[in-house]
Amino acid sequence: MKQFLTALALGASAVFASGAAQAATLDQVKQKGFVQCGVSTGLPGFSNPDEKGEWTGLDVDLCRAVAAAIFDDPAKVRFTPLTAKDRFTALQSGEIDVLSRNSTWTSSRDATQGLNFTATNYYDGQGFLVRKELGVKSAMELNGASVCTQSGTTTELNVADFFRTNNLQYEVVAFQGQEETLKAYESGRCEVFTSDQSQLYALRLKLANKDDHIVLPELISKEPLATAVRQGDDQWFDVVKWVHYAMLNAEEAGVTSKNVQEMLNSPNPDIRRMLGVEGNFGEQLGLTKDWVARIVSKVGNYGEAFDRNVGAGSPLQIERGKNALWTKGGLQYGPPIR
Structure with a gap:
């Protein structure tokens, strides 16, 4: 019995140590100074390098928004182009910190790939x-x-x-x-x-x-295209998920890259909480009070990102449709920051 209890204790310690190691992505990202983001090998509007090798797209902007929230600098992100075959393996192995690569959220992938989908960045269909x-x-x-x-x-x-x-x-x-x-x-x-x-x-x-x-x-x-992170790291899961929700909430509140600074003086309590004027909601995530203001000022809200990459301001000219805000008949809905 004593040997059994000792073995059980050692096993529990190993599991705890493994969980602790897995739960350090945000700290690791801060230490190395950039976010490693897995993207497609080239899909216009979502993740695509230009002639200078600069990546653009809706999936790219999500990664830049994560970098802006952490570092106040959307340029502190490096991109790893991945095929459909290699994308999940790269995330599982730690080669990338987040997968933002037009990947469909399914039950089997959620249950068997060792990853967690955070939020649907784009509602699609085949x-x-x-x-x-x-x-x-x-x-x-x-x-x-x-x-x-x-x-x-x-x-x-x-x-x-x-x-x-x-x-x-x-x-x-x-x-x-x-x-x-x-x-x-x-x-x-x-x-x-x-x-x-x-x-x-x-x-x-x-x-x-x-x-x-x-x-x-x-x-x-139904093809809900969502970002994904490794299982076992709730803090990093929350950071990536809430970056997307922050961009949605900013659009719903009318906070844009052009007016975010003046919106800091808004009397609206939802906006004041969102932009860090009141409360410590960013700090609860391991970020700063002004994390949403950083995102919107450097990358824009979800609507701005959508329009320039795939919508009216892009060659694709895709209508918002299901990706409109819930207030406009769409499916994009950001839980409250409070």
Whole structure:
């Protein structure tokens, strides 16, 4: 019995030590001086390097917002481009601190990948890209089509479910990488390219004759694209999650990168708590009182980030739709900071 209790105590100590080691991401980030962010290998509007190697996009801005909250400097972030196959392994191994890479939040990923999804940065759904010359107006007209997709993704599973449910025949042509899949579609190896609809609009811009292709109207799945962190670190989970919620709350309150300084004088108690004039809500997260003001002044609120990357101020021209605030009929909803 004594040996059993000793072994039990040692085991508990090991678990505690492991948990303590895992729960140090924020401290590690502060010590090294930057956030290591996993992104896509290049998806316009979400995470894409320009000709100078500078990363831009909605997913990129989330990482820059985390850096702004911690360091008051959105430039203190480094980006690791990852394929769909490598993205979760990179997070599990500690190669990156946060994964902000158009990844769908699913039950199996939540339960088996050793990670936690924080918040949905973009509500999406899977769709189809086809050549106009096919004369197809609906996904229900795709019987017998050859479909290019990326292997190892929910996309591959969803397209199988769609054709099976609707008793339609199809031929799948799967590839490892996104660029490889797009090139196969453009070269005519398949008639249809399927992916998240946001990706289809972005990748369509890369085609030589983009106006020869259309995105069909149907969505065949729910694709909540969310950031993720490793399991076992509640503080870091809270920081990343609340950075997104802070950007939503700022938009809802009308706090923008242009007026954030004057909003510090607002009599509105919600705004005063949000911007750190009252309370210690940032300090509860391990940040500073002015963490939201840092985010908004350096990166903007969620609406500003959406518009410049994928919305009206971008080449993609995607409407807010489900990504509008809840007050405007959308699904984006930030819990209160209080």
